[in-house]
Amino acid sequence: MLTVRIIPCLDVRAGRVVKGVRFQDLADAGDPAALAAAYEADGADEIMVLDVTATEERRATAADTVRRVRERISIPLTVGGGVTSVGDAAALLEAGADKVGVNTAAVSRPGLVDELAARFGAQCTVIAIDAARRSPGGFEVVVRSGTARTGIDAVGWAAEASARGAGEVLLMSFDRDGTMAGYDLELIEAVVAAVGVPIVASGGAATASHMVEAVRAGASAVLAASIFHFGELTVRALKSQLAMLGLEVRR
Amino acid sequence: MTANREVTVLQTGSANLASVLAALRRLGAEPEVTRDPAVVERSPRLVVPGVGTLAAAMSVLTAEGLAEPLARRVAAGRSTLAICLGLQLLGTGSEESPGVAGLGSFPGVSTRFPASVRTPQLGWNSVAPDGACRLIETGYAYFANSYRVVEPPAGAAAAYSDYGGRFVAAFERGGVVACQFHPELSGSYGLRLMERWLGAADGGGASC
Numbered sequence: 001m002l003t004v005r006i007i008p009c010l011d012v013r014a015g016r017v018v019k020g021v022r023f024q025d026l027a028d029a030g031d032p033a034a035l036a037a038a039y040e041a042d043g044a045d046e047i048m049v050l051d052v053t054a055t056e057e058r059r060a061t062a063a064d065t066v067r068r069v070r071e072r073i074s075i076p077l078t079v080g081g082g083v084t085s086v087g088d089a090a091a092l093l094e095a096g097a098d099k100v101g102v103n104t105a106a107v108s109r110p111g112l113v114d115e116l117a118a119r120f121g122a123q124c125t126v127i128a129i130d131a132a133r134r135s136p137g138g139f140e141v142v143v144r145s146g147t148a149r150t151g152i153d154a155v156g157w158a159a160e161a162s163a164r165g166a167g168e169v170l171l172m173s174f175d176r177d178g179t180m181a182g183y184d185l186e187l188i189e190a191v192v193a194a195v196g197v198p199i200v201a202s203g204g205a206a207t208a209s210h211m212v213e214a215v216r217a218g219a220s221a222v223l224a225a226s227i228f229h230f231g232e233l234t235v236r237a238l239k240s241q242l243a244m245l246g247l248e249v250r251r
Numbered sequence: 252m253t254a255n256r257e258v259t260v261l262q263t264g265s266a267n268l269a270s271v272l273a274a275l276r277r278l279g280a281e282p283e284v285t286r287d288p289a290v291v292e293r294s295p296r297l298v299v300p301g302v303g304t305l306a307a308a309m310s311v312l313t314a315e316g317l318a319e320p321l322a323r324r325v326a327a328g329r330s331t332l333a334i335c336l337g338l339q340l341l342g343t344g345s346e347e348s349p350g351v352a353g354l355g356s357f358p359g360v361s362t363r364f365p366a367s368v369r370t371p372q373l374g375w376n377s378v379a380p381d382g383a384c385r386l387i388e389t390g391y392a393y394f395a396n397s398y399r400v401v402e403p404p405a406g407a408a409a410a411y412s413d414y415g416g417r418f419v420a421a422f423e424r425g426g427v428v429a430c431q432f433h434p435e436l437s438g439s440y441g442l443r444l445m446e447r448w449l450g451a452a453d454g455g456g457a458s459c
Contacts, residue, residue: 002414167373
């Protein structure tokens, strides 16, 4: 049986983790490779590296970060942040990423999704969507870390991107991100109903119960950053709780 | 760690090799990447990675004169580790690439997962080997695939997983180990399998 994936996310700027987790016996919590290796040892099913470096410096640092992380881990590595072309994605995949996420650039130019899927396959192509609730109801796509609302229907965009070849949706709730109030379950349910590819839930998790809710809503994986960054919950402890709550997890 | 860790990785064109190379190096091997048909035939151990479509990979194998040496190597049961699309290449074809023939090392055709499950399958699935498997053990392995075969080659030891029905997670025949999952991305489970595969060729013990 396919298990639920637990995916810690590392925000990396210029090769350093922005919000480092304090692991015992880990001298440098700012080193993405050491942190990713510690997460693997703790039972993480996949690692996400989100490169938040300013665009002009990113090309030089992102591939180097990916190369260093790949040397240390034997689990899947998804990389996102500032991918605007097939060339950007190729550099990350060659450095050792297994999947590449695209966000803002694909909203501006949806054909980028087709190009990535044709070149690297659906299983390498992740559409990352930041979605915010809008007042009459429904969800709209926000870009540039939430600073720009697009008016584009987030659920319709998820369906279009998967039809164009994206093999996974990384779905971030802009409203819930950082709130620790739980995932936006209505958002997950709406996208789950609209696409046939796996969905990774992101934004708002604080407890194992939140993750169970997301999976019950149809998510195939849960991504979290803060829940681990504050060091209150290890992946191993989280998986024990998820198993007790009835989810099948890899242990 | 054994002294002889000579292993060659076939550059099929569309595959991302970084994860495979990193895993082999972690096991003490010094992998060489090749597109040389003579090396494909002779190397003591060959890894056939693969992502992308059967049509794209077969086009590279045919254009570079690699298809026949690879098929001969597999038929002879020489030490070979085929990964993901690498397993599907050994069959006769795939629904994904209609009209394109695979290497034909076994009669399987790769078919798409049913619409009842989210496709591609991305994640860790449980692997259950039958009693004849020598290298593949019970555990969780990482899959990233939309197509799969449901019947293993006749006479092969096989391991199975379930995703919208039973499918072949891996099989062993002679020195050939073919995995639908990615051992290089399957944590300690995958590293142990690769370690056993590397070691099996040392003893020349690939004879089932």
